[in-house]
Amino acid sequence: MTSSLRKAAAAAVLSGALGAVLAGCGGGAGPSNGGAGQARLGASATPSASASASASAQASAPAPAPAAGPASALPRAGAPGKAPTLAPGPGGLTPVFERARQKTEKTVALTFDADMTSDQGPRAAGGEHFDNPRLIDTLRALKVPSTVFMTGRWAEEYPDQAKSIGTDPNFEIANHSYSHHAFKSPCYGLPTLDGAAARADVDRAFDAFRKAGAVNTVPYFRFPGGCYDDQALRALSTAKVTAVQWDVVSGDAFAKDPDAVAEQVLAGVKPGSLVVMHCTRSAAPVTEEAIRTIVPELRKRGYRFVKVSELMGT
Numbered sequence: 001m002t003s004s005l006r007k008a009a010a011a012a013v014l015s016g017a018l019g020a021v022l023a024g025c026g027g028g029a030g031p032s033n034g035g036a037g038q039a040r041l042g043a044s045a046t047p048s049a050s051a052s053a054s055a056s057a058q059a060s061a062p063a064p065a066p067a068a069g070p071a072s073a074l075p076r077a078g079a080p081g082k083a084p085t086l087a088p089g090p091g092g093l094t095p096v097f098e099r100a101r102q103k104t105e106k107t108v109a110l111t112f113d114a115d116m117t118s119d120q121g122p123r124a125a126g127g128e129h130f131d132n133p134r135l136i137d138t139l140r141a142l143k144v145p146s147t148v149f150m151t152g153r154w155a156e157e158y159p160d161q162a163k164s165i166g167t168d169p170n171f172e173i174a175n176h177s178y179s180h181h182a183f184k185s186p187c188y189g190l191p192t193l194d195g196a197a198a199r200a201d202v203d204r205a206f207d208a209f210r211k212a213g214a215v216n217t218v219p220y221f222r223f224p225g226g227c228y229d230d231q232a233l234r235a236l237s238t239a240k241v242t243a244v245q246w247d248v249v250s251g252d253a254f255a256k257d258p259d260a261v262a263e264q265v266l267a268g269v270k271p272g273s274l275v276v277m278h279c280t281r282s283a284a285p286v287t288e289e290a291i292r293t294i295v296p297e298l299r300k301r302g303y304r305f306v307k308v309s310e311l312m313g314t
Contacts, residue, residue, distance in 0.1 A: 099273055099274050106302045106303045108272075109310075114278075117151070138292060147220070165216075175241065177201050183223050219241045221242070247274055253284050257286065258287075
């Protein structure tokens with residue numbers, strides 16, 4: 001299939017699945033003065049106007065062991081680790097990060113949303129896979145530092161995987177809420193949390209990481225559906241987190257063609273870019289295959305992969 005045909009096919013799939021993608025995955029919107037999120041799926045995101053600051057690998061490498069050291073020097077399991085954050089915006093609003101401020105160094109952060117909503121337990125019990133261990137194995141084998149934005153419900157469903165990811169220095173776990181409910185309305189049909197419930201949802205997710213035994217957690221938060229406004233930023237201000245969005249949408253959600261996903265990422269990445277992808281087999285089945293194209297090609301172009309915490313510090 002030619003490049004143009006692949007892109008056309010990918011666009012058709014993405015267009016038809018837009019609502020489902022954004023309801024089930026962290027995929028797509030920034031703030032809007034009119035109250036409705038601006039769709040970003042299938043096109044590179046632009047900086048948010050109201051932001052105050054603004055993946056088959058046959059062999060898998062074992063997870064590196066955490067560095068040894070005095071117990072007092074190790075972060076408390078499940079507690080947000082010491083990582084750079086942005087200063088609050090005007091009025092103390094939660095700051096928003098979308099890409100590196102330094103846009104000349106060839107660094108790129110790949111991020112993966114581990115999505116699961118609070119009511120999807122029966123679907124998991126019925127055999128639906130919201131995890132993607134092959135993707136994690138491939139990232140380890142390719143030695144790609146990555147940030148996983150995990151929901152608390154995902155950590156509860158897959159505690160062994162959450163602990164494995166969260167004790168591997170190759171990864172850091174960031175907060176994608178507990179329930180994957182919306183923090184503003186409308187947000188693609190997601191149930192909406194009010195301010196107090198939204199703030200508690202963030203704490204509940206960090207608690208789930210702690211109970212799973214994850215250590216490498218960072219004080220970063222990604223809004224479900226990508227939807228937020230100033231009210232949502234204000235509700236999270238006491239959580240002392242930095243909200244993390246993106247400037248490159250991979251288009252991996254519900255995609256069937258890994259080449260189309262790879263092409264979209266490769267076309268969008270610039271120095272300092274932050275890419276949003278997914279760590280959910282049922283909703284993003286070709287991500288791992290796409291990664292095996294994306295990583296060597298970007299390295300060939302001179303890019304270095306970093307976690308969000310390193311990207312934010314540049």
